[in-house]
Amino acid sequence: MSRALVLAGLVCISCQAQPGPFHIKLPAGFHLEIYARVPGARQLCLTPNGTLFVGTRTDRVYAVTPQKKVIEVCRGLSNPNGVAYRDDSLYIGEVGRLLRITNVLQRLESKPLPEVLNNSLPDNLHHGYRVIRFGPDQRLYIGIGAPCNVGENPDPFGSLSRFSLDFRKVEVYARGVRNTMGFDWNPRDGSLWFTDNGRDLLGDDVPPEELNRAPRGGLHFGFPYRFGNNQPDPDFGSRAPAGLKTIPPEVPMQAHMAPLGMRFYRGKQFPANYRDCILLATHGSWNRSSPVGYNLMLARPDAAGQFRAETFAEGWLEGDKVKGRPVDVQELADGSVAISDDYAGVIYRLSYSH
Numbered sequence: 001m002s003r004a005l006v007l008a009g010l011v012c013i014s015c016q017a018q019p020g021p022f023h024i025k026l027p028a029g030f031h032l033e034i035y036a037r038v039p040g041a042r043q044l045c046l047t048p049n050g051t052l053f054v055g056t057r058t059d060r061v062y063a064v065t066p067q068k069k070v071i072e073v074c075r076g077l078s079n080p081n082g083v084a085y086r087d088d089s090l091y092i093g094e095v096g097r098l099l100r101i102t103n104v105l106q107r108l109e110s111k112p113l114p115e116v117l118n119n120s121l122p123d124n125l126h127h128g129y130r131v132i133r134f135g136p137d138q139r140l141y142i143g144i145g146a147p148c149n150v151g152e153n154p155d156p157f158g159s160l161s162r163f164s165l166d167f168r169k170v171e172v173y174a175r176g177v178r179n180t181m182g183f184d185w186n187p188r189d190g191s192l193w194f195t196d197n198g199r200d201l202l203g204d205d206v207p208p209e210e211l212n213r214a215p216r217g218g219l220h221f222g223f224p225y226r227f228g229n230n231q232p233d234p235d236f237g238s239r240a241p242a243g244l245k246t247i248p249p250e251v252p253m254q255a256h257m258a259p260l261g262m263r264f265y266r267g268k269q270f271p272a273n274y275r276d277c278i279l280l281a282t283h284g285s286w287n288r289s290s291p292v293g294y295n296l297m298l299a300r301p302d303a304a305g306q307f308r309a310e311t312f313a314e315g316w317l318e319g320d321k322v323k324g325r326p327v328d329v330q331e332l333a334d335g336s337v338a339i340s341d342d343y344a345g346v347i348y349r350l351s352y353s354h
Contacts, residue, residue: 021348022323024315029271032313032339035349036064041340043131043261044330044347045083051105052330052338053090054347055083057129061092063108064347071108074101082130084140093130093142096123098167117167122147122157127179131261135192136185139163142170143194145179150199150224150235158223160194160214174214176221176246182261182328188276191215193250195259195280198227202234204288208252209259211280211299211309222246251309256285257293261328261340269335270352276301279337280309281326284317291317296326296339296350313350316341 024032040056047053050066053073060075061083073090074080082093085104092099092114098121099114101107122128127145135141139162146158160174160183174194183194192214198207207227214221224233225240229248232238240246253259262280277300284294294317299309316324325343332338336351 021346022315022344023318024313026313026350029352029354030313031351031353032348033351035338035347036068036070037346038062038064038070038340039345040342041345041347042081042129042327042342043083044328044338044340045085045133046330046332046338047085047088047105049105050333051108052332052347053083053085054340055081055092057081057342061090065108072111073104073108074111074114077114079125079129082132082142084132084134086134091117091132091140093132094121095125095128095130096121098132098140098142098163118163118170121170129181131181131183133183135162136190137162139165140167141173141183141192143177143180143183144170145177146223149201150178150233152224152236152239160192173217174212174219174221176223176225177212178223182259182263182280184263184278186213186276187264187266189215193262193264193278195262196221196223196249197258198255199224199233200256200287203255204290205255207231207233208249208255209257209282210249211251211253211259211262211278211307212247213250214247220244220246222248228252251299251307253282253297253309254292256288258283258285259293259297260326261330263329263331263337265331265337267331267335267337273300274298278307278309279312279329281329281339283325283327284322291320291322293317294322294325296329316343 043055052064054062084091090101090104098118124147159172180194196210224236280297282293296313298312299307324341327340339348
């Protein structure tokens with residue numbers, strides 16, 4: 001797989017760009033519109049009837065119906081960033097707990113009280129915002145970030161983990177993951193792919209952000225000992241356990257872009273060459289001398305299966321002026337894609353027409 005560093009600001013897929021909201025530049029044929037206004041919109045999940053659930057970093061979870069009606073499902077929660085849906089139940093990942101609302105589509109407007117499935121998750125706010133998603137094995141996966149910029153921490157910190165089938169226990173699936181805020185399974189081979197945000201305080205361009213591939217559980221992806229192409233961390237590289245084998249990223253990206261939500265595109269609305277490509281939202285830098293990110297990236301496999309990333313949509317950053325911060329992407333039933341933006345408080349709909 002390619003290890004070449006993918007820099008921010010690459011040329012769009014098509015030179016014929018067109019504006020969307022906030023003058024977003026898109027490849028020819030693509031359109032961006034505001035689908036719904038949801039304060040602090042973060043992780044998204046979709047139900048079979050087209051209802052979109054929306055997590056936030058406030059105290060509330062929302063639903064957007066197929067008629068685009070925005071409903072406050074519940075409030076009084078602790079940073080309910082993570083949402084996942086299965087069998088008419090909504091699962092909510094708080095900082096320290098996993099919650100569930102059963103028969104949720106029948107109870108949307110009654111503000112049901114969620115039941116607590118697990119209250120043993122770490123409650124550290126630093127990298128404590130949860131992303132959750134059911135895997136092909138029917139188990140619920142969850143990101144549990146390191147509670148610091150950089151450091152050695154016990155399990156389950158710095159991991160991509162999964163719950164037992166009864167949700168009572170958490171098992172580490174991948175270690176050495178500083179803070180993943182998005183993951184999906186490759187429809188071609190079933191492997192788990194995930195974003196990871198690199199550490200700070202090493203300058204503008206180190207370490208690279210990461211898009212990683214885990215073909216199986218039990219692998220270590222470097223943090224805090226190594227980053228990029230197994231480069232030793234200047235503070236913790238010498239502390240790596242003897243014989244530790246670490247997995248470099250499939251796609252390194254510009255440092256501090258903050259890649260968050262990602263999805264393999266499975267739909268049929270976009271042109272055929274977008275099938276099985278990765279759409280990835282970058283939240284944007286906060287600690288870089290020249291800001292980067294604030295865009296959508298596309299990672300496309302070549303004939304040999306090597307993924308390379310390029311800018312797909314940009315314009316949420318104009319100079320130093322921030323107009324939006326993409327967070328998550330979720331394919332909709334018609335093959336269009338919903339994109340959350342917690343800065344602008346909206347959900348966009350990305351569509352394609354000839």
